Amino acid sequence: MDWTWYLFRFDGRINRALLWQALLIVMLLAAVLGTIGEAINVFNGHKSTTTTTTLIFSLDFNLDELFNAVDPRSYRLLRSADRPTLIFKLSATPLFLWIYLATANKRLHDRNRSGWWMIPFFVVPGLFDQFSDLLPKSNWVVPFTLAASILWLWGLVDMFCLRGTSGHNRFGPDPLAETEDSSASASSPAKSWDQQSEVEIVPPSASPPGGMHVKRSA
Structure with a gap:
């Protein structure tokens, strides 16, 4: 599979399994970067390394971070010591957002x-x-909440x-059909050459061999 196309391009189609897989990839990347964010907090003095013996794999890198970025309250309520962590998160969020949008876009294509x-x-x-x-x-807000x-x-x-x-649809071939075709071609054994089916036995001709003639009566 072309991972560059899968994670970063917007053309084509993918099935449900690949969308769930992309979500898992984003969560794993978020866990790694969340751990780095915890380390930043430790170095800033927010947490003592003696009070915890396990690494906390933070999954705070989620889609909500994108909407926090456009909310001014997220910056006003932020302590000055937390700003390096916020900058780190905001720098990583576009990567996660791009992967999510690219894979979700291809999944929407699969749904035509x-x-x-x-x-x-x-x-x-x-x-x-x-x-x-x-x-x-x-009460007038309730319909909007329900609609959302x-x-x-x-x-x-x-x-x-x-x-x-x-x-096929207007966005490309069926990804499930391509997967089934590739698995079928990989699992089918190579056909061996059947000599008996290729050799054709031709019956002898009834005509006499060349140079021989039938003697005519006088």
């Missing part, structure tokens, strides 16, 4: 949808959740649970 469906499935629910606490506690929840659930089921369109 344009990548613009990421706006109702991802952007709208995320922004609403980030700024929902600023909305007044009123429905969009999020719809996107989750559509992208992570449902099978893609069978056969």
Whole structure:
């Protein structure tokens, strides 16, 4: 598999398993970078190395970090000592976001949808959740909350649970069909040459051999 195309390009199609795999890759990268963030906190004096004996694999690198980046409150409430950690997270978040968008876009293609469906499935629910606490506690907000929840659930089921369109669509061939074809060709044994089926036995001709003639009666 072409990993550059899989993780960073937006064309083509992938199936559900590859989208879940991409999510796992992002989580593992987030765990590694989260551990580095914990080390930064230790060096800044936030945590004592004598009070803990295990590494904390922080999974704070998630999609919420993207929406925190556009929220000014995230910076006003931040302590000055936490700013190096925030800068570190913001520098890593674009990488995770790119991988997620590239794989999710190809998964939407597998569902025969344009990548613009990421706006109702991802952007709208995320922004609403980030700024929902600023909305007044009123009944007219309930329909918007319900709509954002429905969009999020719809996107989750559509992208992570449902099978893609069978056969070719406008975005490319069926990835499941390609996987089945490649596995079938790899598992089929090489055909040996059957000499008996290739040799053709020709019956002898009824005509006399050359140079011999039938003697005619006088």
